[in-house]
Amino acid sequence: MTELHALVAYTPATHTDLVLKAIGDAGAGRIGNYSHCSFVSPGTGSFTPRDGAEPFVGQVGRSEKVAEDRIECVVEEPLLAAVVAALRAAHPYEEPAFMSWQVQGWR
Structure with a gap:
C-alpha cells in the first residue's frame, strides 16, 4: 500500500485556483476515482520580509x-x-509556506 501524506499550503486568495490546478495536475488530491480533491479555507497570513x-x-x-x-x-x-x-512553480511567493506529514489512509 502506498504511503499517504497530508499537504497544507497557504497562498494569496488571488492565486488559489492556479495553485490548486498545478498541484492537482501533479497528482495531489487523488481519492479513489476522483482527482484534484481539496479543502480550502480563508484566513489572514502575516509576515515581515527581511x-x-x-x-x-x-x-x-x-x-x-x-x-x-x-x-x-x-x-x-x-x-x-x-x-x-x-506548488513552488505556481505560487507567487519566493518562499511559499507549506507542510506535509504522513497520515493513515483509508486504503
Missing part, C-alpha cells in the same frame, strides 16, 4: 497582512516531490 527578500506583496522591513487561503489535500508519497515542485 533584508534580501523580494516580496510579492509588501516591503522589506515592514509587517504585512494578506488575505490567504489554506489548501489541504492528500498526496501519495511517490508523487510528493512532483507536487511540491508544482
Whole structure:
C-alpha cells in the first residue's frame, strides 16, 4: 500500500485556483476515482520580509497582512516531490509556506 501524506499550503486568495490546478495536475488530491480533491479555507497570513527578500506583496522591513487561503489535500508519497515542485512553480511567493506529514489512509 502506498504511503499517504497530508499537504497544507497557504497562498494569496488571488492565486488559489492556479495553485490548486498545478498541484492537482501533479497528482495531489487523488481519492479513489476522483482527482484534484481539496479543502480550502480563508484566513489572514502575516509576515515581515527581511533584508534580501523580494516580496510579492509588501516591503522589506515592514509587517504585512494578506488575505490567504489554506489548501489541504492528500498526496501519495511517490508523487510528493512532483507536487511540491508544482506548488513552488505556481505560487507567487519566493518562499511559499507549506507542510506535509504522513497520515493513515483509508486504503
